[in-house]
Every structure is written in structure tokens, then in C-alpha cells.
Amino acid sequence: MKLSEIASIIGAEFNGDDKEIISMNTLKNASADELSFIANAKYVKDMSDSKAGAIIVNEKTKEFVPSGCEALVVEDTYWQMAVLTKYFAPPVEDKDAFEAEIGEDSDIAFEAEIADGAVIGKNCIIMAGVYIGSNVVVGDNTIIYPNVVVYRDCKIGSDCIIHAGTVIGSDGFGFASNRLGQHKKIYHNGNVVIEDDVEIGANVTVDRAVFGSTLIKKGARLDNLIQVAHNCEIGEGSVFAAQSGMAGSTIVGRNNVFGAQSGIAGHLSTGDFNTFAARSGVTKTITQSGKTFAGFPLMDHKLWLKLQGVLSRLLKSK
């Protein structure tokens, strides 16, 4: 899409050198043929180093656009970014792709639907009612139980097990809102990448990234009914018990254990080998490793036990 067309869609003035823009990306990851945006002043620091071909800015941030990069000046940059994601969204299925390739000895149920462009490895079992979207890649020896849905462009490794009803790659929960309370959908044009030896329980949801990938690393284990939001990263060997959830863009280190019905807020990270008790709620980045936490707000597990003792005595004294 031509940059001049993009400018026209979002009502930005444009007199610069026109160029072809192939996709949208973050300031950090955009390349010269990509469009980026700045919606929050705290990312101004990422502008000077950005390789983006153009950036959607407002009157205040336009001065930070690096030389060689075009500025598209609008009032509400986040809203206009959302508007544009639709133009870069591929169709829900890729009708022009080659016929799906199925590896040797893989057993695909007659009632499964494997869209064009998908590549399934060797010795896989894909059961009835499974939907594998366009251009999805599945490794070897992976078992996908009935009625799992994998949206287009996602990647699943080898030796994985995905239990029934799980949804991989649905759109993340992202939209721009205006003062009238209207919401403009942000199309999620990234994907989900699941590495080797991952087991995911039943009726789990793993959302695709806005840009880039939601990532579940090697050896992770997810129980049932878990929410993994867009752009999250789950470290190697980490374990999530049933009904736990991660909000967007959070990075969990390796071998963390999240108890049942626990949750972690968005844009955080954790160290390695931590344990979060059942029902705990993480709202701050955890720089430590090897610790056990509990409660909401989160605290050291021993402190949480002490708090319960204090409350109990307080109650008895009244």
C-alpha cells in the first residue's frame, strides 16, 4: 500500500516521498518498508532509533521523527493506527495458497478441516472437528484433539499435545476508544508460536499478537481454561494451572509455576523458577527468581501467611 494512500485514509497531510508500505510494526521492530506509530509519550525514546519507513505522530511527537522517516501527523494516533490495521489484515483464509501438505504417517480425521497453505509434519494425529488455518505449520508427532481451532499463520512445534476445544491465534483484545465510548478494532496481524514439547489443556485460549508473535516456549505445560493474551511470552518449562490468566504483553521467565485461578497483569515480566500460589494476582514485575508468592496484591508467601494470622487475631480480639 502506498504511503500516500495511507495518509489519505487517516486524513494526514502528506507531501513527502511516496513509498510502498508492506505492514505495520512497533517502533523498535519496524523496518524501512513498515509503518509505525507513537501513542504514548513514554515511547518517544524509541523513536530516534526506529528504522520505520513512516510513523503516525501527533503535533507533540512529530519533532522526534528521525530523518529519512516520514511523519503522518494526526490528532488521535492510536485510533488511526487501529483504523489502518484493517487494511493490512489478510483475509481469514488464504484462498490462493497451495493445497495443504501432510507429512508421512500423519492421521488426519476426515472431519478435520486443514486450510490451504498449511503444512503438517510427520506422524501427527489431527482429530475430528479440528480447524487448521491457512499457512499454519505443525511439527512432527503432535496430537491435536477434537474441535481445536488454530487460526491462520500460527506455528505449533513437534511433540506437542493440544486438548479439545482449545483456540490458538484468535485476535487479541485490543481496540482504540474515543470519548464517545466507541471502540475501533485493532486487527491482530501477528501470530502465535508454540515451541516443541508443549502440552495445552482443554478450552484454553491463546491470542495472536498485534505485531510479531505470542510465544509459548519449549516444555511449557498449560492446564484447562487458561487465558494467554496477545504478545505474551511463556518461558521454557513454565506451568500454568487451570483457570489462570495472563494479560497482554507479559513475559514469564522459565519454570515459573502459576497456581489455579491466579493471574498476571499486562506488560510485566517475572524471573525464573518462581511459584505463584493459587489465586494470587501479580500486578508488578518480579525481578527475583526462585521465590514463592501469594495473595492479591501479591506478596511473599510467608508474609501472606503472616497477614492471615494478623487478621485472624484482629478478628478474635473484636
Added chain:
Amino acid sequence: MKLSEIASIIGAEFNGDDKEIISMNTLKNASADELSFIANAKYVKDMSDSKAGAIIVNEKTKEFVPSGCEALVVEDTYWQMAVLTKYFAPPVEDKDAFEAEIGEDSDIAFEAEIADGAVIGKNCIIMAGVYIGSNVVVGDNTIIYPNVVVYRDCKIGSDCIIHAGTVIGSDGFGFASNRLGQHKKIYHNGNVVIEDDVEIGANVTVDRAVFGSTLIKKGARLDNLIQVAHNCEIGEGSVFAAQSGMAGSTIVGRNNVFGAQSGIAGHLSTGDFNTFAARSGVTKTITQSGKTFAGFPLMDHKLWLKLQGVLSRLLKSK
């Protein structure tokens, strides 16, 4: 069904004028050819104005039945109401309906099942494994991702997106119980109505109403794994983050935001433009608008922050 037959099923004496009863409804909404009931003394006030053709009452409430309305007197009115819902329940599929109508340019996957009597608008995409029940109506430009289930008689607007694995219109969680601990199912003969421009995430559940409709208004946004119980109403532009839930008959105003893993109890309502923090639990009606709440029990967000400070200092002092 004749009123005399109904009386006979539930063991009520009946000597009045017989009439045809076509369905059941609440005291407030019942019309002259409908049957209602009173199971809770606080609804006695609704009896005098009720247009119902007949009301299931007990010895205590029979005196409030308005003239022209027949009284069916039983011991356990709620149980007998539940018994009767089964008789008014339609079959799970309507085998006599016309063949489904599909609008121009709509793309229905070969593996989707569209039951008789359904009407799909123009330019829709309905993907593999989707089940659309009898007499369902879907507007224009709506995308329904794989393995979504829409039970019979529900209505989905235009420009909606429903992500994979979501269930619209399953029976609400309602039953009458007796002292032996047995439960009598209340068949849910209402439906779900989703207005235009609503996006619903993956593996969400939206239950149909007992009578009337569960309603999701224009512009609402629901993330993944959310529970919307029978007879709820979600106001225009309201937003629910993942794993939040609503209990039955609760009415949320416009542009409320419910954080992840939050919940609201049944038979409540909220004002407009309120925010409920992640994990908050609403147990009382919120008459205010434009406020931010947190915690369980729920309190003003600032008060919740203060409470955490108080507890933290209490803990340090011990």
C-alpha cells in the same frame, strides 16, 4: 396447551374458564395467553398489574391474583413452574422450518451446519464447524470463526465478530430444588440478542434467557472465557476483559469496563462509564457513574489502595 391440562400436570385444582396458554412469562411481561408464577413474596406488588392469563400461586399469594386472571394453587410454585417449562420448550431443532436463507456474497464453510429456519445476512463469513441453530438470524458482514455454536432462536447483528469456540444461547443455570436436594430443570425458552458491532472473544459463554432475552448492546467488546448468565444485559460500548463473569439478570450500563477475572453478582445494575478493576467483585447495585472501583467486597478504588496501605503497615507493626 389448555390451562386445564396445565393444572392437571402440576396437581392444581381448576374450575375456571378454560383457555389456550401459548407460553410462560414473568408477571410484568406476561400477556393474556401466557402463564406466570409467583415464587417470592417480594413480587406480590407485580401481581395486581399483571396481564397474565393465569398465575401459579400458593395458599398465601392466591388472594392477590387480579380479577379475570386464573389462579393455579400449588404448594411449591417455583418447582411447578420448572416442571411446566419443559412443556413449553421447543425441540432442540425445528424440523418443520424452511431451508436456511443465505444472503448474497456470504461465505459459508462446507463443514458449517446451518439449521433450517436460519437467516444469514449478506457478506458474512461462517467458518468450519460452526453450528447455527433453527431460526437464528445473523445480520450483514458478520464473521463467525470456527466451532462457534449459536443455539436456536438467537439473534446476532451486523458487523459482529465472534471468535472460535464461543457458545451463544445455551440454557441458563436455573432449576428449582426441593428439601431432598433434588433439582428440577427450568427450560430456558428465551433467547440471546446481540446487537450490531459487537466483538466476542474465544470460548465465551452467553446463556439464553428464561423468558425474554439476554441482551448485548451495540459496540460492546468481550474478551475470552467470559460468562454472561441468563437474562443479563450489557450496555452499549461496555467492555469485559478475559475470565470475567456476570451472574443472572444483571444489567450493566453503557461503557462500563470490567477488568480481567472480575465478577458481578446477579440481579444488580450499574451506572454508566464505570471501571471495575481486575479481580473486583460487585455484590451491590452501583447507582453512580464515571467511578472506578476495586476489591471484593467492592469499594472505591482509592479506598482499596488505602486499605492495602493500612494492612501493609499493620503487618509491619507485628
Added chain:
Amino acid sequence: MKLSEIASIIGAEFNGDDKEIISMNTLKNASADELSFIANAKYVKDMSDSKAGAIIVNEKTKEFVPSGCEALVVEDTYWQMAVLTKYFAPPVEDKDAFEAEIGEDSDIAFEAEIADGAVIGKNCIIMAGVYIGSNVVVGDNTIIYPNVVVYRDCKIGSDCIIHAGTVIGSDGFGFASNRLGQHKKIYHNGNVVIEDDVEIGANVTVDRAVFGSTLIKKGARLDNLIQVAHNCEIGEGSVFAAQSGMAGSTIVGRNNVFGAQSGIAGHLSTGDFNTFAARSGVTKTITQSGKTFAGFPLMDHKLWLKLQGVLSRLLKSK
């Protein structure tokens, strides 16, 4: 499988009488042709009475192996047990079973998949996209809504209703972990048994047992999005509201009521006719019956109300 082969797989020395082992089981339930294991010193008391043909032990526990029973000595008994479960796991579908039997007047949707060896009773309705695994047994008059998945070997009673998207019999969340943070899957070779007159909501997950059965007794009622872990037992007439969850091996008595978003930890039990308020979290066995509890940590409901009053006054005094 020969015991000598088993010993060889897990690197245990074996000089005893070789014998055929047909499956694995707990110390309490194993019979002479079954293999058991001891991974936790607190189960040493179950060893002397065990009828197991062989037990996986370590250097410390080998002395408690009863006479007539073979000892397989390894370092990490839990890990080796996990390794062996894979060898006893049946294929995901039984390709040698007889063609499924469908009872009189049952209505099976064309788009449902009933695997070989399944037996469906009379007058059932099995809707589009349902998957019924090998050797599953379904009673009479049961309705299974679209896209439900029932894994192989599970049993569902008569007069049951299972709503759309629910998954019955997925593998429990069990694995052995080593110090490197690697996880070895425990294949779950048990099943799920659902008795008569049970209604289960939409997008629920009920995991199969490791050994034996996860059990939901007669008359129980489950709402939507509920997690029932491996080897749990739900007593007759018990009721779980939406988004509640049970961790593994917990036994709930009859006619307990669990409120929405509540949870109960693993390896616990409860009395009868108890109520657990919405969002309560049970972490200890409840020996009482007929009580109402709330909070996390759990306490008597009245005490919980008092605690909220104490905290409220504390907050006002600061």
C-alpha cells in the same frame, strides 16, 4: 507387558519371577497383575496391604514391599512412573473396535463423529460437531449439544444434558518434574463417569482420572466454564456455579453449592449440604455439613462478614 521389560525401560535391576503386567494403579487399588509405585513417604502405610504385582520403589522404601510383590528400585520413582504410563496408554482411538451402536429413536447429527466401540442409548440427541470417542457409553434420553467432545472410554448416564463446547475426559494436569525443570507427562489412563440426571453447562472441562475414574454423581448441576480436575468426585445433587473449579482428587459430598468463581484445592473433601459463597477458596478439608462458608482463606460466612466490618472500621479510623 512383561515385568522384565518394564524394569529395563526404567533402568531397574530385576532378577525376580517374570510376569505379565496389564496396567498401572495406586497401591490401594492395584491387583496382582498391576504395577504400582510409591512417590511420597506418607503412602508407605498403604504398601503392606497392597495387592500389586510389583511396586516402583527407591532405596528407602524398598524394605516395605510386601512378600510376593516384586520391587523395582529406581532413584526417582515418580518420574519413572510417568515414563511408564505412556506404555500403558491406549491409542487415542480404538481402530479394532466394533462399529458404534446407536439405540432406538436416537437422533445423531450427520456432522457428529461417533468412534468405533461407542454405545449410545435410546432416544438420545447428539448434535453437529460432537465427538464421541471409542468405547464411550451414553445412556438413554441424553442430549449432547454441538461441538461437545467426549474422549475415549468415558461413561455418561441417562437423562443427562451436556451443553455446547464442553470437554469430557481430557488428560488431567499431571507430570513428573526434575531439577532441570523438565516435565515428563503422566498419561491418564482412567476415565470420567457421569451418572444419571446430570446437567453440565457450556465450555466446561472435566479431566479423566490417572487411574480409576473422575466421578460426577446423580443429579449434579454444573454451570459454564467450570474446571473439574482428574480423579475428583462430585456428590449427588451438588451444584457448581460458573467459573468455579476443583483441583485434583478432591471429593465433594452431596448437595454442596459452590458459588461463581469459587475454587477448592486438591486432595480435600467436604461434608454434605454445605454452601461456599461466590469467590470463596477452600484449602482445607471440611468435615462439617450444612454450613455456609466464604472468603479466601475460607472461613464461616458470618465470620467473613464480621471481618469485612472490622476492616471497614479500621479503614475509617485511619
